[in-house]
Amino acid sequence: MASSGVPPSWAVDAHHPGVAFLPHLDDGTSRWLAGFVLKQRRPGDRIVLSLHWGANWVPVMPDRHQWFARQLIDLADIDVVFGHSSHHPLPFEIYRDKLILYGCGDLLNDYEGIETPSPWRSDLGCLYGIKLDGDTGQLLELDILPWLIKRFQLQQAGPTDQDWLKQQLNLERTRGGASAPPSCQWA
Secondary structure, eight states: OOOOOOGGOOOOOOOOOOOOSSSSSHHHHHHHHHHHHHHHHTTOOEEEEEEEEEEEEEOOOOHHHHHHHHHHHHHHHHSSEEOSSSBOOHHHHHHHTTEEEEOOOOOSOOOOOOOOTOOOOOTTTEEEEEETTTTOOOEEEEEEEEEEEEETEEEEEOOOHOOOOHHHHHHTTTTGGGOOOEEEEEO
């Protein structure tokens, strides 16, 4: 199939719930999705775009995901790109003062007792608390709360688990050279 964007048969609209299947993360698809968002957007809206993308158990997000997320911010002024699928947290990025969460991992799952590929851990997850400027959508604050899943319940992650998550999220420096916001806290 040519990578000319999303065929209309896969389109969703404002009157029908659904999932937009994006077969390619290319220029045509980013323009189609940006156009769809812009048609729905009203003055004062803040947009969080949820993307279930990528493979499981990956060390970093693919370069194409970074390009696609940045395109959506550039073309449609998306405020937060909320990426998920990786089963473990991946680093995030602040791009043009907007938050891109490439892989949020699982907050709660049923993998307990199932061996996961080392060194990835599906028993650790995070809650992300964000505060956006109401007028611009600029990220003002980011709180990350680390959790351990044990017996299908969430427990506060201990120091060793928190260290693993901090290393995985690379809080000192995010990919692409963007620093975490000054108000980023490990809660």
